Structures are given as structure tokens and as C-alpha cells.
Amino acid sequence: MGSALPVGEPAPRDGSLPVEIDSAAPFGVYLHVPFCRVRCGYCDFNTYTAGELRGARQDQYADTLLREVALARTVLADAGPLRSPATVFFGGGTPTLLPPGDLGRMLDGVRAAFGIQADAEVTVEANPDTVTDAVAVELAASGVTRLSIGMQSAVPHVLAALDRTHVPSNVGTAVDAARRAGLDVSLDLIYGAPGESLSDWRSSLEAAAALDPDHVSAYALIVEDGTKLARQIRRGEVPPPDDDLQADMYELADDLLGTAGYEWYEVSNWARDDAHRSRHNLAYWQGADWWGFGPGAHSHIAGVRFWNVKHPAAYAQRLAAGESPVAARERPDQAATALESVMLRTRIRDGLPISELLGEGRSTVASLIADGLIDGVAAVHGRIVLTRRGRLLADAVVRALTG
Structure with a gap:
């Protein structure tokens, strides 16, 4: 029936969000x-x-x-x-x-x-x-x-x-x-x-x-x-x-x-x-906004993450009572958001801009190229793109880039 939901802060019963939305965000x-x-x-x-x-x-x-x-x-x-x-x-x-x-x-x-x-x-x-x-x-x-x-x-x-x-x-x-x-x-x-x-x-x-x-x-x-x-x-x-x-x-x-x-x-x-x-x-x-509907579904809106109660019966009961089905929410800090961006965007062929890495991460780029884990030509053009060997060892690359 799915893994346990994460622990977060309580969400208001009406589901209101503590942020303003950027109309240009996907x-x-x-x-x-x-x-x-x-x-x-x-x-x-x-x-x-x-x-x-x-x-x-x-x-x-x-x-x-x-x-x-x-x-x-x-x-x-x-x-x-x-x-x-x-x-x-x-x-x-x-x-x-x-x-x-x-x-x-x-x-x-x-x-x-x-x-x-x-x-x-x-x-x-x-x-x-x-x-x-x-x-x-x-x-x-x-x-x-x-x-x-x-x-x-x-x-x-x-x-x-x-x-x-x-x-x-x-x-x-x-x-x-x-x-x-x-x-x-x-x-x-x-x-x-x-x-x-x-x-x-x-x-x-x-x-x-x-x-x-x-x-x-x-x-x-x-x-x-x-x-x-x-x-x-x-x-x-x-x-x-x-x-x-x-x-x-x-x-x-x-x-x-x-x-x-x-x-x-x-x-x-x-x-x-x-x-x-x-x-x-x-x-x-790429870190876009989305709303996940349904029991246990997760959402991400303007930096706020929230997730619904898991069981379909509990989900239906909340909505029948006119209440939000959100179980809890969190707002990751800048460090957590930066780490997640590296974890996710290094997985895609379009890659991650080197300019978004912190100092310690940038210092590892040369050694990762030497180890055949990231593409040297892409790095010259300012992006982290995994080689096939790097794709097999993606977690290790992320650890190196995030120190």
C-alpha cells in the first residue's frame, strides 16, 4: 500500500498556501x-x-x-x-x-x-x-x-x-x-x-x-x-x-x-x-510546479511541497467534509533545494549549469571528467552532462558535486 508518507508541518484544513505564485512558472x-x-x-x-x-x-x-x-x-x-x-x-x-x-x-x-x-x-x-x-x-x-x-x-x-x-x-x-x-x-x-x-x-x-x-x-x-x-x-x-x-x-x-x-x-x-x-x-x-490529485499524491507549488492522506477512504472522507485532503507540507530551505536540483538535473541529457554549483562542487568537475563520469565537451560549454559510465554511477557523481 505504499511507503510511509514523509513527516512535515501541519497543513490548514482549507488547503491554503503560504506563498504567491509566479504566473510564468510552468x-x-x-x-x-x-x-x-x-x-x-x-x-x-x-x-x-x-x-x-x-x-x-x-x-x-x-x-x-x-x-x-x-x-x-x-x-x-x-x-x-x-x-x-x-x-x-x-x-x-x-x-x-x-x-x-x-x-x-x-x-x-x-x-x-x-x-x-x-x-x-x-x-x-x-x-x-x-x-x-x-x-x-x-x-x-x-x-x-x-x-x-x-x-x-x-x-x-x-x-x-x-x-x-x-x-x-x-x-x-x-x-x-x-x-x-x-x-x-x-x-x-x-x-x-x-x-x-x-x-x-x-x-x-x-x-x-x-x-x-x-x-x-x-x-x-x-x-x-x-x-x-x-x-x-x-x-x-x-x-x-x-x-x-x-x-x-x-x-x-x-x-x-x-x-x-x-x-x-x-x-x-x-x-x-x-x-x-x-x-x-x-x-x-526541472523543478516545475505541479498539483498531484488523489490519495497519497504529492504536489509542488512555488517551493512548497505537500502530500495527501494515503488511504482512499480517508481521502474521500476529508473531501466529503469540505476539507483539504493534504496530510502535511514542507518548505525546503535553500540548501535542500540546491541539493535536489543537482540530484534531478544531472539525470537529464540537458544537464545542469556549472554556474549553479557551489564552490566545492565546481572543484570536482575536472576530476569527474578525468574519471570519465561527465562529458568534457559539455563541461567546456558550462554544463554537467553524464557520460554513460556517469549514468551508471549517477549517485556518486551527485555526492562529488554536492560535497
Whole structure:
């Protein structure tokens, strides 16, 4: 059911913000749909199966979330000029477990409250088993522009190790349906599952590239405390991820996707071209403003971070009472904000301006170039850009740059 929420200061019941908003700052919207048919053993997201809802109803979820949209409009209008989002992202969970009409109503609610920019990127995450021609057509008609399909692997025993329930062939069916509806397509992959070989991973990469998506995400499996996978590893039932094997898998992904015409733009993300980068995720990495709607969703507005209560029932109860669902908030100081900027912006190909580093960090640039971790040509032009070796050791680079 997701990791524990961070500890912050109390938030007012009306959700009001202690800041004024810059009307020129980019703005995005995240809509969390916390429902899954089955809990994957590695998943630490704030999601719930039918038996875990306890007092919350999936068929009422769209109406509940729209109450938060209305509240957010009031809060943001009080803090400054309203901004139309450039990106909207439905994440989860499995958003496509809801009827497409419910997702469309939620999107209409955002449109009515804030407007949505004419060229906005509107993404829906989807399990391959939930995407049909009818679903894709209805999503496209509602204003969705992009489908992010949870492929994870093309190898049955790897999918089983991850507790994924879809059949590999259903990925192609979902991609075809999205294409016929005029939607862009992203495929999400995970590598390093128990029992997955380098050959298995090659098969998944080749299968993904053969579907000719616009975008590919490939994330190393991370063992999160409290998950089924963590318990299995602790009991010795499955081996933990092998760091060296995962590094080999990353290099293979970069090679194969590069050969297929994809270019990395963030450590774990590749796109056919600049126009098909995930603009929503780039906004996170670049420190933009966003409002996250739904239980457990996090937001960032004008330097203030806040997060909603976790359980769908508690979320619904707050909103039914006319109160904000925000559990707590924080306002990181300048040092924390600077550290976060280095952590996030070094991950993207556009890089981080060297001028934003503190003195100690700047003094490490030459040695990082010598170690082959950052690109020397980019550094000459004033930016920190990771080499492929640097991408594999990104955490070490951040530690060096932040002293």
C-alpha cells in the first residue's frame, strides 16, 4: 500500500498556501488512480486491490477526485493567477481499471477548472490487458494524447517473477489499438528481476523496439522495504538483484535502443526524438510546479511541497467534509533545494549549469571528467552532462558535486 508518507508541518484544513505564485512558472497536473487488480511483489506505490479499499468505492472515485480539483482551483486562485497545465498525467495503480468515461470526466474537470493548453501532453498509464480499440478511441476523444503501457518484460518467467498478469502478446495488441486511435506510445520496462538473464533482457528490448514505440522507459528493479519481494529475499526464497548484472543490462539497453533510433534524455528514459520526450516527467526533473490529485499524491507549488492522506477512504472522507485532503507540507530551505536540483538535473541529457554549483562542487568537475563520469565537451560549454559510465554511477557523481 505504499511507503510511509514523509513527516512535515501541519497543513490548514482549507488547503491554503503560504506563498504567491509566479504566473510564468510552468504548471502540470498529476491524477493518481490507486487501484490494481493484483499487487505486484516489487511495487511500493500507494495502490489498493479491491479487498484493501475498506470504505472507499472505485465507482465513486472520479467524483471524489473532482472535489479536490474544485478545492485546488480555489486555493490556487487565492495564491495568484491561475495557470493552464502544459501536461496532465494519469498514474497509479492502473488508471485504465476505471472506465474511460471516468478518466474523461476527471480530465474535463481539470479543463473546466484551469483550462488545458492546446498542445498539452496528456498521458494515461495502462496495463496491456486493459487496452482495447474502444478504450483507446474513447481516451483519445477525451483529449488523451499518449499511452504509457506497462510492458515490463516480454519473457513469461520474468513477468511471473514480477507478479505481472498480462500475456506478452497483449502488449502488441495494446500498442496497435493506441496507434489506431492516434495516440503516442511509451513502453515501460523493468530489468533485474529474480531469474532474469542478460539473454532474457535482450529478448525484451528487441520485442519492445520491434513495436516501434515513441518512447521507452527502462528501470532497474529496486527492492523496497515492506514489499513481497523484500520478504522473499529476506527469507532466501529468491536472490537479490545483482548490481553488476544490472549494469550490464543498462549498457545493453543503451546499445540496443540507440541502434534502434532512440536517444537517452534521462538516465532511465529514451525517446525517438525530442518531441517524444515525456514532457511531464521532465517538468519534475526541472523543478516545475505541479498539483498531484488523489490519495497519497504529492504536489509542488512555488517551493512548497505537500502530500495527501494515503488511504482512499480517508481521502474521500476529508473531501466529503469540505476539507483539504493534504496530510502535511514542507518548505525546503535553500540548501535542500540546491541539493535536489543537482540530484534531478544531472539525470537529464540537458544537464545542469556549472554556474549553479557551489564552490566545492565546481572543484570536482575536472576530476569527474578525468574519471570519465561527465562529458568534457559539455563541461567546456558550462554544463554537467553524464557520460554513460556517469549514468551508471549517477549517485556518486551527485555526492562529488554536492560535497
